Amino acid sequence: MNRPMLVEKMVDVIKKLPGVGPKMAERLSYHILKMPENEVEKLLDSIQKARQRIKSCSSCYNLSEQDPCPICSDTSREKRILCVVETPQDLIAVGKVKEYNGLYFVLGGALSPLEAVGPKDIRIDKLIKKLKTDNIGEVIIATDTDSKGEITAIYLAEIIKKLNIKVTRLGYGLPMGGDIEYADEVTISRAIAGRKEM
Amino acid sequence: MNRPMLVEKMVDVIKKLPGVGPKMAERLSYHILKMPENEVEKLLDSIQKARQRIKSCSSCYNLSEQDPCPICSDTSREKRILCVVETPQDLIAVGKVKEYNGLYFVLGGALSPLEAVGPKDIRIDKLIKKLKTDNIGEVIIATDTDSKGEITAIYLAEIIKKLNIKVTRLGYGLPMGGDIEYADEVTISRAIAGRKEM
Numbered sequence: 001m002n003r004p005m006l007v008e009k010m011v012d013v014i015k016k017l018p019g020v021g022p023k024m025a026e027r028l029s030y031h032i033l034k035m036p037e038n039e040v041e042k043l044l045d046s047i048q049k050a051r052q053r054i055k056s057c058s059s060c061y062n063l064s065e066q067d068p069c070p071i072c073s074d075t076s077r078e079k080r081i082l083c084v085v086e087t088p089q090d091l092i093a094v095g096k097v098k099e100y101n102g103l104y105f106v107l108g109g110a111l112s113p114l115e116a117v118g119p120k121d122i123r124i125d126k127l128i129k130k131l132k133t134d135n136i137g138e139v140i141i142a143t144d145t146d147s148k149g150e151i152t153a154i155y156l157a158e159i160i161k162k163l164n165i166k167v168t169r170l171g172y173g174l175p176m177g178g179d180i181e182y183a184d185e186v187t188i189s190r191a192i193a194g195r196k197e198m
Numbered sequence: 199m200n201r202p203m204l205v206e207k208m209v210d211v212i213k214k215l216p217g218v219g220p221k222m223a224e225r226l227s228y229h230i231l232k233m234p235e236n237e238v239e240k241l242l243d244s245i246q247k248a249r250q251r252i253k254s255c256s257s258c259y260n261l262s263e264q265d266p267c268p269i270c271s272d273t274s275r276e277k278r279i280l281c282v283v284e285t286p287q288d289l290i291a292v293g294k295v296k297e298y299n300g301l302y303f304v305l306g307g308a309l310s311p312l313e314a315v316g317p318k319d320i321r322i323d324k325l326i327k328k329l330k331t332d333n334i335g336e337v338i339i340a341t342d343t344d345s346k347g348e349i350t351a352i353y354l355a356e357i358i359k360k361l362n363i364k365v366t367r368l369g370y371g372l373p374m375g376g377d378i379e380y381a382d383e384v385t386i387s388r389a390i391a392g393r394k395e396m
Contacts, residue, residue, distance in 0.1 A: 050204040
């Protein structure tokens with residue numbers, strides 16, 4: 001006795017989502033089969049609309065409905081400071097800190113020799129191009145504090161210093177081995193205040 | 199700095215799925231935004247197809263693409279024994295046991311005085327109607343062994359005995375407080391062999 005083929009297929013596809021095991025995929029699938037029609041529509045609609053309308057900002061690669069994104073087009077921001085983060089989620093976390101009023105750049109990941117992620121797999125060339133054209137005075141590196149984020153920070157710092165731009169790394173306050181996205185606002189705020197030249 | 203409104207909406211909808219917390223919903227949402235278009239299509243398509251084509255069998259209420267389902271239309275099955283389960287997932291678990299060759303009935307839940315789930319909220323009337331018309335000789339009650347499943351089993355046994363039909367409950371082998379769906383085949387097999395009259 002097996003599950004109907006179409007349920008099996010749904011479980012297989014949902015199982016591939018991050019953090020979803022086979023049992024969770026099964027539970028979600030049967031839940032979706034039982035949901036009222038209007039709730040399923042809401043679910044599918046929210047995914048489709050977000051996929052259609054959310055784009056990468058062509059200037060900072062943040063996710064946004066507009067291009068340039070609201071941050072890049074905000075004239076009240078300090079345009080000479082650039083905070084480099086790995087992901088749009090990290091940008092949201094840093095963005096909660098009121099003390100920071102500069103711009104951002106989303107790398108789209110971190111260097112990882114073990115996983116064969118090299119400089120060409122993330123937006124390092126685009127970052128360098130931006131630094132050269134946008135008259136940036138300081139780059140704050142806010143990559144994660146795990147080994148990949150640290151390697152990326154060191155790699156970036158070397159390149160950026162050669163461009164005669166000040167490079168800082170988020171300072172004390174950040175626990176080692178963590179993910180910027182999950183840090184609380186006070187911790188990130190302290191880290192910005194205590195940032196150190198690299 | 200907040201997430202784009204459409205991302206926020208997607209997170210809100212995904213957060214309502216069972217077992218998905220706010221952080222997991224965020225992680226899934228950003229993952230879906232980054233997925234290749236054909237994978238998103240597969241995900242949405244598998245949900246839509248399953249929703250459209252998977253129905254309840256009008257005889258046993260199992261989920262199936264056909265009506266009656268493959269089990270109810272299988273002429274080689276013993277039609278006088280009926281195994282009553284709470285959910286289609288439980289049916290799949292019992293169905294893995296080769297020793298059982300009877301039919302099924304899916305209640306669609308269990309009685310729960312605390313959650314105000316009464317006999318009219320699950321398919322007890324439909325089960326009784328089926329017992330009266332289908333010449334069933336024995337009902338094996340395979341509801342979960344938690345308090346709701348036990349209450350349901352006792353309630354069903356009283357009614358079914360009045361119809362002069364033999365009622366049994368899955369016997370030893372089932373750990374108490376568990377969910378049938380997660381029991382292994384050997385445990386379910388033993389429970390069927392050791393079923394007791396109620």
